[in-house]
Amino acid sequence: MKNEPITISDIAKALNFSSSTVSRALRDSYQISEATRRIVKAYAEKHNYHPNLVAQSLKSNKSKSIGLLLCSVPNNFFAEVISGVESIAYNSGYHIIITQSHESAEREARNLEHLIWRSVDGLIVSLSTETKDMSKLQQIHANGVPIVFFDRVSDCIDTHQVVADNIGASYNLTKHLLEGGFRKIAQITSAEDMSITHERNEGYFKALAEFGIPAREDYIQYCRHGGMMIEEIETSVQKLLDLKEPPDALFTASDRITIGAFAFLHKKKIRIPDQMAIAGFCNFSSPELFNPSLTTICQPAFEIGKTAAELLIKLIESKRPATSFEKRILPTELIIRDSSVKKNKPLRLVTKLNK
Amino acid sequence: MKNEPITISDIAKALNFSSSTVSRALRDSYQISEATRRIVKAYAEKHNYHPNLVAQSLKSNKSKSIGLLLCSVPNNFFAEVISGVESIAYNSGYHIIITQSHESAEREARNLEHLIWRSVDGLIVSLSTETKDMSKLQQIHANGVPIVFFDRVSDCIDTHQVVADNIGASYNLTKHLLEGGFRKIAQITSAEDMSITHERNEGYFKALAEFGIPAREDYIQYCRHGGMMIEEIETSVQKLLDLKEPPDALFTASDRITIGAFAFLHKKKIRIPDQMAIAGFCNFSSPELFNPSLTTICQPAFEIGKTAAELLIKLIESKRPATSFEKRILPTELIIRDSSVKKNKPLRLVTKLNK
DNA sequence: ATGCTTAATTTTATCGATTCCAAACTAGCA
């Protein structure tokens, strides 16, 4: 039961019209008689005609595809972002092309090139921890390819940004630890010069300042590779443990770092939260099942993906180039569990924090 | 610094050649003089020429893209599969188009249609739990689109299959429970008529039989939606708990079911493993951090993705249609942790099982 | 000088859809 797709010229031949008439009829052009339109459409329907998207792309110079540049697919945060992007893109007739940088700037550049060859109509980008040189992305943007940043954003390019409320989230988490009686709160975070690192630092400092606690430089550990390699996380925790005055609580500022540090404390048989409390950003599933259950900040990853896709598609489809851009800041959720609450004062509550 | 991509005819005009000469020179055709070839290539290199893939697609009727049909991206197993597929596809010049069925047969059919309009060169498919009607897929296959199945496969179409060693894995896990002294082992598994369900049942029955233990029908709970909705998992566990003779161990036959059942036991304050042992398939990260640490079967998801992509690309690029197909069965890893070991006999070991 | 072979390049058609331009036909009106 061969069923080769039929083309406009097949229809034209069959009905004895010219292909331009058929094309116009199918697209409801104003200059086609009602009768012709009906005949053509009926035939197309009956023979299951669908336009050849490749040919349309060539003609229109639009590929109806969106390039996604992110670190890693098997990472709950990014997987949910992808799902969010897909949900919007699918309904608007776009498909998405996913590339992974694995936190390598070089791989990121290659992926970018690849996506441009694929002639994507726009890009949704979360920068790698290594990225320093923004010139390639700037050039692409200058050439008219719309870009929307999410999560790890950059101000080097004037465009939309979609992020979680990083400042608010880390402020609230740090405050929660302070209110719980912890005073020596260390932070393990991503590479030093990323947007999310700055923002998460800001909230952390703000909460400390409010409690009159001076921020100690040796209480902040940066993971240059964002926790891609487990060693850098373990080294960071170990450094903190080895301090003359080790911290009593850890604020871990990314998914991988949270899990890695938690696992390392386990391995070292350090009692949580008695010897060391721990809480941090984490979109991994089921932190409530951990031992002890883990206090986390959960980012609205699906929403971030949806929002980024909506903004990008609007950019792509708008007649004239946009001139004003927005930074969408989405609320996070702090879920307090056992890992950050001293045993003598059991507490278990869920707070939803909006910016 | 506008930098519009240049085309073959741009080069042709600039160098005073015809476009076919340029095309052939770039493709190292035999009938082009060495001198011309060098001039053209130098110019192309200098002006950063890259062929327009859309035009190539239209001409060659190859899109250099692979359609991926799976349940859900934010699911560690599938996310790792995607990553594996991407790693191979990227190096072979293919890009992947991902669609999610969310376990809905109707959505699956729509996605399939969408992928065909996109004129993908081949499909990598894991069926939804709902899928009954294979006719659409069969028709697509009959029309010459190569397909490779993974995980949830079907024999309705004669093609390659890539799966984990489901029989071996569930045999080994059941045997482990039996050797640990458990005798009333229930299974919570996916929809009844899926390949993976059959295979996982087979291993479970085989181990029971070896120990002379009759399989009880009321000890097998099927989740029609594969655990998509948490209620069906909770209902299944509750039914087992409500039995006159409730089981003493649970074998959970999919990622979501494992996590869902574990969480439900937690919620019901059932002591694991004293009151109820639990162990099952799970590709989620860090089950060793759970309370108690969770015995799991981990599937080689990344490898499954890689293998499926390799087989598919071979099918796509082979001159004549393949006539013989293989079923690749990849080894799983059983990691025994506390959730399946009675307290009085502590044990902690890692076994790697090959088929 | 003529014919024949081979090498190098150009011309032209093609993939499928779209669109500019022109042609054909129908009404309406002086």
Next chain:
DNA sequence: TGCTAGTTTGGAATCGATAAAATTAAGCAT
């Protein structure tokens, strides 16, 4: 009857790359 305006359709070019067919140029033997 003739002319204009409006409606409907066909022809041809286009997007960029490719390939079959045609052309040109050069080399060599008779």
